[in-house]
Amino acid sequence: MMLGALAAEKLEESSYDGVTLRLLLRFIRTCDSTGLIDKTQKELAVLLNTTQPTVSRSMKKLLKDGHLYKRGRSWFLNPETAFHGRSDQHHEAVARVPDEARLLAVVKPLRPDGAAG
Secondary structure, eight states: EEEEEHHHHHHHHHHOHHHHHHHHHHHHHHTTOOOBBBBOHHHHHHTTTTTHHHHHHHHOOOOHHTTTTEEHHHHHHHHTTEEOOOHHHHHHHEEEEGGGGGGSSSOBOOOSSSBOO
């Protein structure tokens, strides 16, 4: 698992409540290389001993801050926040993040030879 430096800095500066922080840490710990969050908000609420509306508010905070993003109805952990997998998978995952969800201003894709583009 890799935690991005910018994401760590944003976490240090955040004033997240306990549920929001616990939720993000759970995603960092459990998401695979796709970043897909495979639990419903209701399931997450039960796991965190809280309510679904509280989980919803926390996920919206994490979305606003760029740690999560949405594609259709699915939620994903931003690979710039944390990533499980190989470096080539990481670059592919970052390329799938919508521009509005990017933590970094510029993300250069790798060329086929593995160098930054």
